[in-house]
Amino acid sequence: MGIHWNPWEVSKALDEIEQALDKAEPFLRQANESIERARKIPNLPGYLDKKLGYVAMRLGRFDENVRDSVRRAREDIPQKDIQKAQAAATQQRIM
Secondary structure, eight states: OOOOSOHHHHHHHHHHHHHHHHHHHHHHHHHHHHHHHHHTSTTOOHHHHHHHHHHHHHHHHHHHHHHHHHHHHHHTSOHHHHHHHHHHHHHHHHO
16 A cells, blocks of 8 residues: 655655754743843742753753654655655656
């Protein structure tokens, strides 16, 4: 049974996700800088420092987890099927 979905379209969508993450990186870095500034506020209660540390940890893991998920999704798409779908799309544009 053949593939009924377009592997090339999925691959392009994964590319777009990676591009969006690249654009988000400066904002994530800025958020971490704000967290670090907040954590240096004099007399900050320990329970708030702990929560801010948790937010910083989650931000770092968010980027890593999403990039890892994109990589794993990409690995699950057969490269030969991407190439076939891309060739078929190119062929259709030529006609």
